[in-house]
Amino acid sequence: MTSSAASAVLxxxxxxxxxxxxxxxxxxxxxxxxxxxxxxxxxARSAEIVAANVExxxxxxxxxxxxxxxxxxxxTDERIAAIxxxxxxxxxxxxxxxxxxxxxxxxxxxxxxxxxxxxxxxGIIYEARPNVTVDGAALCLKSGNAVLLRGSSSAYRxxxxxxxxxRDAVVAAGLPADTIQLVPGETHDSVKELxxxxxxxxxxIPRGGASLIRTVVEGSTVPVIETGVGNCHVYVDASTDLExxxxxxVNSKAHRxxxxxxxxxxxxxxxxxxxxxxLALAALKDAGVTVHGDAAVQAYSADVVxxxxxxxxxxxxxxxxxxAVVPSLHDAVAHIRRHSSGHTEAxxxxxxxxAREFVALVDSTAVMVNASTRFTDGGQFGFGxxxxxxxxxxxxxGPMGLPELTSTKYVVVGDGHVRS
Amino acid sequence: MTSSAASAVLxxxxxxxxxxxxxxxxxxxxxxxxxxxxxxxxxARSAEIVAANVExxxxxxxxxxxxxxxxxxxxTDERIAAIxxxxxxxxxxxxxxxxxxxxxxxxxxxxxxxxxxxxxxxGIIYEARPNVTVDGAALCLKSGNAVLLRGSSSAYRxxxxxxxxxRDAVVAAGLPADTIQLVPGETHDSVKELxxxxxxxxxxIPRGGASLIRTVVEGSTVPVIETGVGNCHVYVDASTDLExxxxxxVNSKAHRxxxxxxxxxxxxxxxxxxxxxxLALAALKDAGVTVHGDAAVQAYSADVVxxxxxxxxxxxxxxxxxxAVVPSLHDAVAHIRRHSSGHTEAxxxxxxxxAREFVALVDSTAVMVNASTRFTDGGQFGFGxxxxxxxxxxxxxGPMGLPELTSTKYVVVGDGHVRS
Numbered sequence: 001m002t003s004s005a006a007s008a009v010l011x012x013x014x015x016x017x018x019x020x021x022x023x024x025x026x027x028x029x030x031x032x033x034x035x036x037x038x039x040x041x042x043x044a045r046s047a048e049i050v051a052a053n054v055e056x057x058x059x060x061x062x063x064x065x066x067x068x069x070x071x072x073x074x075x076t077d078e079r080i081a082a083i084x085x086x087x088x089x090x091x092x093x094x095x096x097x098x099x100x101x102x103x104x105x106x107x108x109x110x111x112x113x114x115x116x117x118x119x120x121x122x123g124i125i126y127e128a129r130p131n132v133t134v135d136g137a138a139l140c141l142k143s144g145n146a147v148l149l150r151g152s153s154s155a156y157r158x159x160x161x162x163x164x165x166x167r168d169a170v171v172a173a174g175l176p177a178d179t180i181q182l183v184p185g186e187t188h189d190s191v192k193e194l195x196x197x198x199x200x201x202x203x204x205i206p207r208g209g210a211s212l213i214r215t216v217v218e219g220s221t222v223p224v225i226e227t228g229v230g231n232c233h234v235y236v237d238a239s240t241d242l243e244x245x246x247x248x249x250v251n252s253k254a255h256r257x258x259x260x261x262x263x264x265x266x267x268x269x270x271x272x273x274x275x276x277x278x279l280a281l282a283a284l285k286d287a288g289v290t291v292h293g294d295a296a297v298q299a300y301s302a303d304v305v306x307x308x309x310x311x312x313x314x315x316x317x318x319x320x321x322x323x324a325v326v327p328s329l330h331d332a333v334a335h336i337r338r339h340s341s342g343h344t345e346a347x348x349x350x351x352x353x354x355a356r357e358f359v360a361l362v363d364s365t366a367v368m369v370n371a372s373t374r375f376t377d378g379g380q381f382g383f384g385x386x387x388x389x390x391x392x393x394x395x396x397x398g399p400m401g402l403p404e405l406t407s408t409k410y411v412v413v414g415d416g417h418v419r420s
Numbered sequence: 421m422t423s424s425a426a427s428a429v430l431x432x433x434x435x436x437x438x439x440x441x442x443x444x445x446x447x448x449x450x451x452x453x454x455x456x457x458x459x460x461x462x463x464a465r466s467a468e469i470v471a472a473n474v475e476x477x478x479x480x481x482x483x484x485x486x487x488x489x490x491x492x493x494x495x496t497d498e499r500i501a502a503i504x505x506x507x508x509x510x511x512x513x514x515x516x517x518x519x520x521x522x523x524x525x526x527x528x529x530x531x532x533x534x535x536x537x538x539x540x541x542x543g544i545i546y547e548a549r550p551n552v553t554v555d556g557a558a559l560c561l562k563s564g565n566a567v568l569l570r571g572s573s574s575a576y577r578x579x580x581x582x583x584x585x586x587r588d589a590v591v592a593a594g595l596p597a598d599t600i601q602l603v604p605g606e607t608h609d610s611v612k613e614l615x616x617x618x619x620x621x622x623x624x625i626p627r628g629g630a631s632l633i634r635t636v637v638e639g640s641t642v643p644v645i646e647t648g649v650g651n652c653h654v655y656v657d658a659s660t661d662l663e664x665x666x667x668x669x670v671n672s673k674a675h676r677x678x679x680x681x682x683x684x685x686x687x688x689x690x691x692x693x694x695x696x697x698x699l700a701l702a703a704l705k706d707a708g709v710t711v712h713g714d715a716a717v718q719a720y721s722a723d724v725v726x727x728x729x730x731x732x733x734x735x736x737x738x739x740x741x742x743x744a745v746v747p748s749l750h751d752a753v754a755h756i757r758r759h760s761s762g763h764t765e766a767x768x769x770x771x772x773x774x775a776r777e778f779v780a781l782v783d784s785t786a787v788m789v790n791a792s793t794r795f796t797d798g799g800q801f802g803f804g805x806x807x808x809x810x811x812x813x814x815x816x817x818g819p820m821g822l823p824e825l826t827s828t829k830y831v832v833v834g835d836g837h838v839r840s
Binding site: 369 | 441444445524526527530532534537539540618622623637638641643645661664667668671672675775779780781783784785786787788789790791792795796800801802812813814815817818827828829830831832833834835836837839
């Protein structure tokens with residue numbers, strides 16, 4: 001990239017740091033007022049956002065983009081009103097900043113408390129959908145963080161218009177314009193620059209497909225929260241209610257196939273295979289799902305496609321599922337440990353012992369007992385908002401709401417205390 | 421590095437993953453019994469550890485290592501007994517694993533709980549002191565993690581002997597030998613291999629000097645917890661008790677100069693400079709401290725060495741301190757934001773408003789009000805043990821005890837729940 005483009009990205013990050021210093025001590029009321037102003041401005045100026053969006057959509061059409069992607073890209077007055085309504089919902093959520101997580105008076109009389117503080121500068125790198133531009137900005141503002149938004153080039157005009165509206169709104173509310181910034185540049189180079197802005201950017205959150213996430217995770221010197229790749233499993237135990245198992249399986253797989261919490265592999269205990277697999281295959285067929293089975297599953301139906309080694313590691317995000325028969329719960333756990341992305345795994349069982357063992361042994365973000373994998377979701381968990389689903393173990397694991405956009409600091413109050 | 425050496429490091433990590441799966445569901449009693457066995461074994465076999473240590477010490481002497489470093493490297497029966505006693509203290513700490521951090525029953529009846537789980541495989545990269553070999557292993561075992569220990573080559577024989585004793589002890593207690601492993605190889609290549617073992621190692625914790633920490637932070641694809649670089653500040657406010665301020669300053673600087681929570685810069689409000697700076701200079705001189713001052717501080721004494729730009733960013737770890745006069749609390753905060761490593765900053769003030777403002781505006785791991793910077797410490801905070809002091813914002817910030825060696829998972833229990 002040209003050095004001027006590089007310095008433009010770093011300048012953006014430096015301005016974000018300045019804004020973050022202003023945002024950190026703000027009270028909830030000030031932040032909520034700015035969010036309400038932002039929501040109002042999006043609605044009031046939706047015509048100019050839609051006009052910019054039309055340009056993106058036309059360009060996408062000219063580039064031969066598929067209709068599903070076009071639909072995700074498209075903004076209308078109604079959709080903008082819905083996005084603004086989501087911002088108003090964020091106003092209703094508690095402010096995580098200032099929460100005292102723990103505290104004590106030490107034996108020497110020092111008063112110790114651990115207090116939530118904003119992370120500082122949050123970079124969000126995302127694809128396609130322009131609603132993330134608003135969601136990300138709103139959640140970061142509520143949690144006292146400055147945000148650097150790096151959307152896809154396909155939505156660049158839409159994002160530029162949205163960010164201009166949001167910046168005007170926060171300025172009108174008395175906050176720095178650089179509370180919210182779009183990272184300049186439409187090429188991949190600006191992403192690289194953001195990934196190595198260590199010391200200026202506190203955390204990067206990539207949201208999108210597996211390839212985007214891998215690129216960011218492997219190339220960043222800035223700390224990254226890995227999100228959203230889901231190779232989720234449904235394990236049907238030896239002791240199980242067959243109808244319930246079929247319902248959970250079909251819901252986990254086919255309720256919405258394009259999302260990270262949909263199931264991609266079915267594992268069936270061999271003691272229940274004769275009873276369950278034929279029911280499962282029929283129900284999956286009705287739902288339009290192609291089954292990629294091991295030899296044992298193939299034996300039940302000619303419709304089953306032979307699974308290859310790659311199937312066990314595949315996040316299909318389509319009407320496909322891998323399926324295998326396993327000799328025990330422990331073999332199911334071993335399979336999951338080897339192949340899962342660590343997102344969500346479900347057991348369907350009537351056995352309390354099996355449920356307890358599965359929960360103890362499965363090392364994933366969420367473990368479901370007799371419930372669909374589709375429940376791993378900030379909204380479903382009652383968090384009120386979600387910036388993504390972390391599948392890593394550091395900092396945040398699972399659906400990330402406002403508290404996950406904070407760090408902490410220790411405040412220690414003494415009376416002339418020195419160490420002896 | 422040779423490919424066989426590389427695969428040796430990765431094999432170590434793979435074996436650690438297997439061990440981690442066994443450790444995760446263990447009860448506190450099993451882990452505590454193993455720790456007690458480990459402590460007993462260290463004492464029982466201290467002769468063979470000391471014999472190995474003698475070789476390291478002789479080699480260090482032959483290489484011209486200074487006496488301070490030789491002292492840190494040296495193990496005796498008494499020192500090993502003290503290290504074993506620290507392990508017994510860890511037995512007394514609560515097990516963080518299994519703690520329910522939050523939970524609720526969702527409107528649809530799903531029971532949601534967030535439970536602490538081990539991180540998995542923790543790699544510790546450290547310098548010189550062989551006591552870290554035991555501390556790191558004990559804290560990781562207590563928190564259910566498998567540990568990969570990568571000490572310095574100068575302590576390789578000592579660490580090899582200690583790890584052999586610890587592995588025998590955990591095996592005798594019924595745990596996998598690979599609960600505790602020394603990373604093979606004495607060269608820097610094995611560190612590099614560890615840093616890129618993403619997917620096998622869950623977190624790396626570097627403990628040591630700034631250069632080691634920078635190398636690990638910048639070169640790792642494995643998530644890293646940055647520890648311990650401390651450019652700490654003492655700010656003496658306009659309203660202040662002079663004697664208290666002198667005591668806190670001298671304690672922060674000179675109580676122990678080689679540690680990360682010692683003060684490296686003094687900032688004085690100009691309204692109190694005439695009264696305070698002469699007292700401070702006299703007390704620092706008595707404590708053997710050289711002051712590197714700005715023009716205003718130089719005006720008070722010919723002993724003051726003129727500060728260069730580099731002084732404000734220097735972690736001396738010696739009997740030196742930088743000193744400047746600032747026109748306001750806001751200028752002190754701005755100086756700290758620009759130059760601090762984000763470890764610990766102290767304000768000395770009698771003004772409640774100034775204390776409140778300093779705490780709100782300073783973005784560091786710990787903020788002290790009328791107390792020495794030396795209090796930022798797991799032991800002082802009452803955490804009972806410390807694996808290091810994190811100066812980053814993700815995951816853990818400040819002294820890291822057992823809870824900071826854990827992640828969480830969500831357990832969701834239903835009754836056939838599917839999403840509609």
